[in-house]
Amino acid sequence: MPSDPFIPLSEPWLAGNEAAYLADCVATNWVSSAGPYVDRFEGMVAGAVGAAHAVATASGTAALHTALMVAGVGPGDLVLTSTLTFIASANAIAYTGAEPVLVDADPATWQMDPARVAAYLAEDCAPGPDGPVEKASGRRVAAVMPVHILGHPVDMDPILAAARAHRLVVVEDATESLGARYKGRAAGTLGDLAAFSFNGNKLVTCGGGGMVVTGDGALAARARHLTTQAKSDPVESEHDALGYNYRLTNIQAAVGCAQMERLDTMVAARRRIAAAYRDAFAGVAGLAFMPAADWAEPVFWLSTVRIDREIFGADRRAVLARLAEKGIQARPLWQPLHRGAVHGGARCLGGAVAEALQDQALSLPSSGSLTDADQARVVAAVLACRA
Ligand SMILES: Cc1ncc(COP(=O)(O)O)c(C=O)c1O
Incomplete structure (x- = not known):
């Protein structure tokens, strides 16, 4: 196979x-x-x-x-x-x-x-x-x-x-x-x-x-x-x-x-992909789609979910690994710069929100060319991680 x-x-x-x-x-x-x-x-x-x-x-x-x-x-x-x-x-x-x-x-x-x-x-x-x-x-x-x-x-x-x-x-x-x-x-x-x-x-x-x-x-x-x-x-x-x-x-x-020349098409595709993820994950306990403020018209460059391990039953590291096993590339958010080797000496105003997001958030496949069938594969693979 x-x-x-x-x-x-x-x-x-x-x-x-x-x-x-x-x-x-x-x-x-x-x-x-x-x-x-x-x-x-x-x-x-x-x-x-x-x-x-x-x-x-x-x-x-x-x-x-x-x-x-x-x-x-x-x-x-x-x-x-x-x-x-x-x-x-x-x-x-x-x-x-x-x-x-x-x-x-x-x-x-x-x-x-x-x-x-x-x-x-x-x-x-x-x-x-x-x-x-x-x-x-x-x-x-x-x-x-x-x-x-x-x-x-x-x-x-x-x-x-x-x-x-x-x-x-x-x-x-x-x-x-x-x-x-x-x-x-x-x-x-x-x-x-x-x-x-x-x-x-x-x-x-x-x-x-x-x-x-x-x-x-x-x-x-x-x-x-x-x-x-x-x-x-x-x-x-x-x-x-x-x-x-x-x-x-x-x-x-x-x-x-x-x-x-195709900017509008490419933006529309990312928005369609984001809407499909949001719909697919609506009501899934412990899985929240990224926020969109009511004053914002985001382009959803990367559709990203936040995973609450206690409720979802798996943390984002486990989901990342399971997706990788199935040939699906996901990515965590960046290490907050105040925690990194290069800019860690810089002053940071707060930082706990960014740390929690790095711990819990995962960006999912978001290419404009992503097919419905491939997106369905991603959704199924994410949901299969539930305990
Ligand atoms: C937030 C942010 N700033 C800066 C850059 C740098 O852009 P480039 O990779 O084109 O140098 C990127 C992307 O790579 C980015 O995501």
């Missing part, structure tokens, strides 16, 4: 013009870090989210690093970000020489807790010449970087209000949430700058890539400058700052353009 085919967590869905556009790159010899697809891809992403400017980058991490540099974050600064996120969020902060202040998740949304951000700024910081200064360390707080995890937006209004009151720049890590909306506004247009990722596991991919988006033309120009080695003369090889080769290639952008 052949074993059932493998069901991945989140795989690329290359069902459009990807091959044709790649062939065009080869035919025209436009394969490197400039070309018509790069311009078009930037325009498509800017148009889709409703941002005035977009600058393509080699990865989402590069986009975050660039956005933070452009926001004026530098050595010795502090930046508020989520503790429950992929490590790249905090790594990008560290690349600037700044250090994260980690914020626990809100149990109602699993996203950065706005109340903790506001309380920290009000109680633990004092006004300084360039923004708030953390009283305990004397360090400037330069920015807040909310992360819209799993395709669901952060509750941004209280964070934006606190940022405005304390003169903080807001950089959104929107890498997981292309297409999501907060009170009708697109994730990626809520702060001063935002970063998207087009890594292979994301809703839209170009193999690997990222994008900085902003409504501010001067910030966009600075981002483009820094991502292209800060070249200051169009002909002479002269440079006026420490720049980076963070450019996206035309080949990658070609794939990205083909993907963006």
Whole structure:
């Protein structure tokens, strides 16, 4: 008996013009870090989210690093970000020489807790010449970087209000949430700058890539400058700052353009998959589908469940292992950054909610191309784990 085919967590869905556009790159010899697809891809992403400017980058991490540099974050600064996120969020902060202040998740949304951000700024910081200064360390707080995890937006209004009151720049890590909306506004247009990722596991991919988006033309120009080695003369090889080769290639952008043509279809597919999981698990004791706030239009990049071992009869580690045995790829949420080796020394505001989510949550196969039959296999395999 052949074993059932493998069901991945989140795989690329290359069902459009990807091959044709790649062939065009080869035919025209436009394969490197400039070309018509790069311009078009930037325009498509800017148009889709409703941002005035977009600058393509080699990865989402590069986009975050660039956005933070452009926001004026530098050595010795502090930046508020989520503790429950992929490590790249905090790594990008560290690349600037700044250090994260980690914020626990809100149990109602699993996203950065706005109340903790506001309380920290009000109680633990004092006004300084360039923004708030953390009283305990004397360090400037330069920015807040909310992360819209799993395709669901952060509750941004209280964070934006606190940022405005304390003169903080807001950089959104929107890498997981292309297409999501907060009170009708697109994730990626809520702060001063935002970063998207087009890594292979994301809703839209170009193999690997990222994008900085902003409504501010001067910030966009600075981002483009820094991502292209800060070249200051169009002909002479002269440079006026420490720049980076963070450019996206035309080949990658070609794939990205083909993907963006199908953005609506891909978002609809993830939402359909999420609805099917939610329906299938409704009423199953000890198994809760991820929250969706009534002000949110999530894209459900990864459909995720929370498993209460006592009630369900198996913990998420056991479910993960049982699914793996059946050729089904699931993934726990990230180790909260305050518990990790790299950013464990950073201050964390709370942390227990994120720890509980890491302990209990499991992301299930969510590829846009997931068939109904394969999703039924996943559901059956999860339910079979009940004691
Ligand atoms: C929350 C978050 N931030 C940043 C990144 C970094 O993006 P990339 O892998 O494109 O560098 C990712 C995804 O990989 C992510 O999920």
